[in-house]
Amino acid sequence: MNDAKLRDDEMTVDVPDRIDAGLLFIGVLRTPWREVADCPRQGDAEAGPSCRIEIAAPWPAALAGIGVGDAIDVLYWLGDARRDLVVQHPRGRSDLRGTFAIRSPHRPNPIGLSTVRVDGVEPAALVVHGLDCRDGTPLIDIKPRLRPTSGA
Amino acid sequence: MNDAKLRDDEMTVDVPDRIDAGLLFIGVLRTPWREVADCPRQGDAEAGPSCRIEIAAPWPAALAGIGVGDAIDVLYWLGDARRDLVVQHPRGRSDLRGTFAIRSPHRPNPIGLSTVRVDGVEPAALVVHGLDCRDGTPLIDIKPRLRPTSGA
Numbered sequence: 060m061n062d063a064k065l066r067d068d069e070m071t072v073d074v075p076d077r078i079d080a081g082l083l084f085i086g087v088l089r090t091p092w093r094e095v096a097d098c099p100r101q102g103d104a105e106a107g108p109s110c111r112i113e114i115a116a117p118w119p120a121a122l123a124g125i126g127v128g129d130a131i132d133v134l135y136w137l138g139d140a141r142r143d144l145v146v147q148h149p150r151g152r153s154d155l156r157g158t159f160a161i162r163s164p165h166r167p168n169p170i171g172l173s174t175v176r177v178d179g180v181e182p183a184a185l186v187v188h189g190l191d192c193r194d195g196t197p198l199i200d201i202k203p204r205l206r207p208t209s210g211a
Numbered sequence: 212m213n214d215a216k217l218r219d220d221e222m223t224v225d226v227p228d229r230i231d232a233g234l235l236f237i238g239v240l241r242t243p244w245r246e247v248a249d250c251p252r253q254g255d256a257e258a259g260p261s262c263r264i265e266i267a268a269p270w271p272a273a274l275a276g277i278g279v280g281d282a283i284d285v286l287y288w289l290g291d292a293r294r295d296l297v298v299q300h301p302r303g304r305s306d307l308r309g310t311f312a313i314r315s316p317h318r319p320n321p322i323g324l325s326t327v328r329v330d331g332v333e334p335a336a337l338v339v340h341g342l343d344c345r346d347g348t349p350l351i352d353i354k355p356r357l358r359p360t361s362g363a
Contacts, residue, residue, distance in 0.1 A: 066326040072269035078233030079349065080288050083226070085319050101357060117224035118319060124312030131311075131325060134286075136232050145273040159283075159353040160276030167237050167270060168351045172284060172324070197231065199320045201311040205253060 068149035086114040086198035107189030119183040129177045134200040140169035222298035238350035246305040256327045259341030271335040281329045286352040292321035
């Protein structure tokens with residue numbers, strides 16, 4: 060549990076003290092941002108900077124079939140987040156929203172999701188544009204996006 | 212680890228024996244499908260049957276701000292999956308693909324992702340169309356989808 064400071068009127072709950080399922084980190088995201096504070100609020104899959112998705116052993120064989128131009132959903136772990144916020148201020152705003160109505164990293168299971176286009180494929184990495192997390196963020200999953208997304 | 216039978220030429224790896232991060236189940240998905248074998252290969256957010264996303268305590272307050280018509284990304288845990296497959300046959304097909312190039316439930320972190328439209332909002336539940344997992348599947352997260360998806 061991270062203790063990032065609460066802002067006025069934000070609402071927390073007691074997070075259940077249990078683990079229902081375990082995640083494996085399967086790689087790492089390489090982005091230009093060293094700190095969370097430097098990251099953009101949302102990635103820009105068109106104009107955003109080039110980023111790399113590095114796949115750790117023993118998983119690189121699972122990239123077979125991914126090609127340049129494919130749209131993919133990238134899932135990653137936002138380990139700096141706090142997990143007890145149910146009502147919060149969106150970053151840089153004064154209104155309050157439920158956690159499930161915004162894409163804040165602070166959520167019961169702090170999983171980030173970006174839909175991006177593949178710009179390059181290497182034996183153990185993908186090159187993409189427009190991730191929005193800090194350098195070194197752990198990778199959880201890559202999936203093809205079946206329905207095309209506008210702007211991604 | 213699930214031991215669902217391997218098909219010809221599918222490729223497995225030794226899954227690292229560790230947990231890097233822990234998930235909390237925060238609710239449950241109610242769908243018409245009792246068994247994995249009954250589920251559709253992909254959900255249909257337009258013509259699919261009505262499903263419910265039930266939010267467990269202490270999380271319902273996090274729904275504040277979600278409205279009918281919103282597009283949401285729903286993340287859930289596919290606990291029946293095996294986690295060691297890196298090359299596999301897509302369901303009902305004879306070709307082989309890397310796990311990250313298909314949306315099979317069998318993947319190192321068996322997280323399912325559906326993008327659906329909100330049809331109804333209750334104090335501790337959302338009504339949606341077109342989920343594709345079995346009844347009782349554990350919920351992990353709900354996020355608004357910022358970029359509209361065609362067909363969803």
